[in-house]
Amino acid sequence: MVGTIDFYFDFSSPYGYFASTRIEELAARYGREVQWHPMLLGIIFKSSGSMPLTMMPLKGDYAYHDFERTARFHDIAYRRPPIFPVATQATARAMMWIQANHGEAKAIEFAKAAYRAYFYEGILIGDGDNVAKIASDLGLDAEALMDGINSAEIKEKLKTDTEKGMARGVFGSPFIIVDGESFWGFDRLYQVEALLKNGKI
Amino acid sequence: MVGTIDFYFDFSSPYGYFASTRIEELAARYGREVQWHPMLLGIIFKSSGSMPLTMMPLKGDYAYHDFERTARFHDIAYRRPPIFPVATQATARAMMWIQANHGEAKAIEFAKAAYRAYFYEGILIGDGDNVAKIASDLGLDAEALMDGINSAEIKEKLKTDTEKGMARGVFGSPFIIVDGESFWGFDRLYQVEALLKNGKI
Numbered sequence: 339m340v341g342t343i344d345f346y347f348d349f350s351s352p353y354g355y356f357a358s359t360r361i362e363e364l365a366a367r368y369g370r371e372v373q374w375h376p377m378l379l380g381i382i383f384k385s386s387g388s389m390p391l392t393m394m395p396l397k398g399d400y401a402y403h404d405f406e407r408t409a410r411f412h413d414i415a416y417r418r419p420p421i422f423p424v425a426t427q428a429t430a431r432a433m434m435w436i437q438a439n440h441g442e443a444k445a446i447e448f449a450k451a452a453y454r455a456y457f458y459e460g461i462l463i464g465d466g467d468n469v470a471k472i473a474s475d476l477g478l479d480a481e482a483l484m485d486g487i488n489s490a491e492i493k494e495k496l497k498t499d500t501e502k503g504m505a506r507g508v509f510g511s512p513f514i515i516v517d518g519e520s521f522w523g524f525d526r527l528y529q530v531e532a533l534l535k536n537g538k539i
Numbered sequence: 540m541v542g543t544i545d546f547y548f549d550f551s552s553p554y555g556y557f558a559s560t561r562i563e564e565l566a567a568r569y570g571r572e573v574q575w576h577p578m579l580l581g582i583i584f585k586s587s588g589s590m591p592l593t594m595m596p597l598k599g600d601y602a603y604h605d606f607e608r609t610a611r612f613h614d615i616a617y618r619r620p621p622i623f624p625v626a627t628q629a630t631a632r633a634m635m636w637i638q639a640n641h642g643e644a645k646a647i648e649f650a651k652a653a654y655r656a657y658f659y660e661g662i663l664i665g666d667g668d669n670v671a672k673i674a675s676d677l678g679l680d681a682e683a684l685m686d687g688i689n690s691a692e693i694k695e696k697l698k699t700d701t702e703k704g705m706a707r708g709v710f711g712s713p714f715i716i717v718d719g720e721s722f723w724g725f726d727r728l729y730q731v732e733a734l735l736k737n738g739k740i
Contacts, residue, residue, distance in 0.1 A: 394589070397710055525726040
């Protein structure tokens with residue numbers, strides 16, 4: 339039996355974005371499925387006392403430079419967003435609503451479009467109207483999506499799912515759990531690949 | 540002109556240890572020299588408000604597992620030290636004294652031995668006597684070294700060098716600066732190599 343790859347990420351995480359451009363093809367190479375888990379790092383940071391890299395003393399300039407250099411190195415379309423970070427409740431809830439109502443494939447299509455909108459096109463995905471526009475460009479019903487985003491059910495699900503992730507040890511983005519092993523960071527994908535390839539690491 | 544690779548590290552940093560096992564051969568492949576800069580992360584953490592990964596809420600277990608898994612993956616001899624982290628003043632000062640009195644090559648030999656002692660043999664390098672033993676096993680005069688470690692000059696130099704590193708943007712271990720580019724982390728060595736190989740990144 340081959341296990342699902344659990345892919346946890348926050349829509350405001352550049353390394354999460356980088357991983358999102360690779361995870362599906364990586365999984366496909368080894369016959370695996372990916373379960374995408376949008377989450378709110380903000381909730382986790384409240385418990386861990388952490389914060390975005392760019393806000394950490396001494397690390398800010400380095401972090402922005404590393405985002406750009408790492409994207410260039412891996413040939414990922416990236417431009418520094420006009421505002422960073424942004425609140426990602428609307429985007430995460432939208433993805434969850436699409437997962438529930440239109441299936442995982444459509445939700446992944448949305449996630450990739452939203453990530454690219456923010457980290458390449460400079461569209462502020464903290465804004466619900468921008469999120470609705472991204473969804474409607476994919477043929478989704480923007481009004482129904484907005485109702486979904488604002489429903490108590492989806493709001494609760496995002497909170498609960500984030501807490502479930504934390505309970506499994508998730509503390510950053512991207513965070514990958516597969517075959518009982520946990521990996522934090524875009525720069526651990528080579529180890530994820532080794533595990534998928536060799537069955538152990 | 541080919542520039543020197545400035546390699547900053549703390550002797551209590553596992554990823555610094557991992558990088559120390561690779562940096563010389565990496566530099567040699569591209570005709571570069573490495574300048575080793577032992578420093579005190581503790582001083583930097585006071586400014587950055589950071590702390591060792593293993594002490595961060597939620598991250599501790601993951602960090603220990605990642606040390607072990609990453610070492611195994613890269614075929615680096617590693618065993619979890621009995622106490623982590625340890626104070627590294629004595630080791631860093633010893634290396635500086637050897638650099639000043641016996642040259643860089645001997646100092647690097649010492650640094651590698653000290654790192655391996657701590658991260659593989661379980662020897663607590665926070666203890667000056669253990670540091671002196673490591674040095675004397677390399678044919679150095681332990682008594683002269685202890686005098687050096689305790690001299691005001693070396694103490695001051697370690698503090699000053701750490702501050703000079705900070706002024707260049709160093710905030711973690713390992714930290715590499717070469718040709719005007721800064722890289723944080725063992726997991727950026729592939730980018731350092733690309734820079735050395737292609738002359739740009």
